[in-house]
Amino acid sequence: APPVPRSPSRPQPQPVLGPPAPAALFLVVTVPPGGEETVRGLLPDLAGLQRSIGFASPEAALTCVAGVGSDAWDRLFGAPRPAALHPFEELRGPRHTAVSTPGDLLFHIRAGRPDLCFALAAEVLRRLRGAVVVVDEVQAFKYFDSRNLLGFVDGTENPVGQGAADAVLTGEEDAGFAGGSYAVVQKYLHDVDSWEALAVEAQEKVIGRTKLTNLELGVPGSHVEVNTVLDGDGREQRVVRAAMPFGRPGQGEFGTYFISYARDPHVPETMLRRMFLGLPGTGHDPILDFSRAVTGTLFFVPSADFLDEAAERGAAR
Numbered sequence: 001a002p003p004v005p006r007s008p009s010r011p012q013p014q015p016v017l018g019p020p021a022p023a024a025l026f027l028v029v030t031v032p033p034g035g036e037e038t039v040r041g042l043l044p045d046l047a048g049l050q051r052s053i054g055f056a057s058p059e060a061a062l063t064c065v066a067g068v069g070s071d072a073w074d075r076l077f078g079a080p081r082p083a084a085l086h087p088f089e090e091l092r093g094p095r096h097t098a099v100s101t102p103g104d105l106l107f108h109i110r111a112g113r114p115d116l117c118f119a120l121a122a123e124v125l126r127r128l129r130g131a132v133v134v135v136d137e138v139q140a141f142k143y144f145d146s147r148n149l150l151g152f153v154d155g156t157e158n159p160v161g162q163g164a165a166d167a168v169l170t171g172e173e174d175a176g177f178a179g180g181s182y183a184v185v186q187k188y189l190h191d192v193d194s195w196e197a198l199a200v201e202a203q204e205k206v207i208g209r210t211k212l213t214n215l216e217l218g219v220p221g222s223h224v225e226v227n228t229v230l231d232g233d234g235r236e237q238r239v240v241r242a243a244m245p246f247g248r249p250g251q252g253e254f255g256t257y258f259i260s261y262a263r264d265p266h267v268p269e270t271m272l273r274r275m276f277l278g279l280p281g282t283g284h285d286p287i288l289d290f291s292r293a294v295t296g297t298l299f300f301v302p303s304a305d306f307l308d309e310a311a312e313r314g315a316a317r
């Protein structure tokens with residue numbers, strides 16, 4: 001492939017805009033004081049590890065995206081900070097709460113095969129041994145034709161191509177951190193029994209699309225409508241979602257690992273506010289009556305160029 005031209009104003013991003021993958025592994029860790037140097041030593045090597053483990057299977061397109069939480073940013077890199085990075089804010093609605101949970105680093109690993117995700121996660125954690133505490137580890141999978149465990153096709157309305165890059169990558173507004181992105185993650189557990197007790201028509205009203213054919217229904221108050229957010233000029237505010245199903249049937253665990261990338265974290269936060277706190281007249285997002293958020297964390301995903309220099313950045317502090 002021809003080399004991707006690099007513009008000095010927009011450094012090379014991490015692979016946040018990877019295509020939907022059949023397998024993913026989400027790893028969230030905290031970095032207790034003293035672990036910073038080990039972390040800074042790993043980050044510049046991530047691209048090489050991805051190449052080493054993925055090279056022989058190019059069709060599987062192994063990718064890894066690393067994000068850094070707000071508190072960890074200061075300890076790892078100090079000033080300057082990404083302009084919009086802050087801790088995930090808990091949202092306590094009348095019925096449902098978007099919890100805020102610890103997380104200093106996120107690794108979002110995707111591939112065509114779960115073994116490659118597994119191998120990369122294992123190597124990352126081997127390098128970080130003794131320096132981090134794993135707070136969440138989720139192996140997720142593509143389910144039928146990109147459905148979630150509620151049975152609906154998930155990801156349809158994601159922007160693509162240049163629209164996706166515009167929605168997701170930081171630019172001039174924070175020039176020192178251009179080519180980055182803000183990732184919101186939330187681990188949801190579904191009450192599959194009560195969901196399946198609903199008639200399909202009732203489920204379709206909750207989501208706002210038909211179940212088999214994935215057609216938009218235009219139901220006020222549905223999940224799709226709650227998350228259709230317009231700016232002052234009537235333009236839709238977009239994020240790129242890469243949510244994936246996971247679970248352990250033997251434990252009664254049926255989940256969606258939600259992740260969205262955005263240029264401005266205010267956009268997914270507005271969606272979450274509408275979902276959990278509700279909109280005048282319609283109340284909360286009905287998907288929450290069947291889905292409980294058990295984690296919630298915001299990360300900044302710096303550019304690939306920033307990661308390459310992470311060790312020096314920290315050492316220069």
Ligand code: HEM
Pocket residue numbers: 148150152153154155156157158186188207209223224225227228239241256258260268269271272287291
């Ligand atoms: C659309 C499922 C959480 C934002 C959808 C769709 C499904 C879905 C089935 C319709 C197809 C599509 O366009 O992808 C879920 C499930 C969730 C969840 C199972 C977890 C329980 C969230 C969260 C956000 C969000 C937390 C925002 C922070 C959106 C957006 C759309 C969407 C922006 C597209 C709306 C449009 O049509 O423009 N979701 N979602 N979702 N969801 Fe979610």
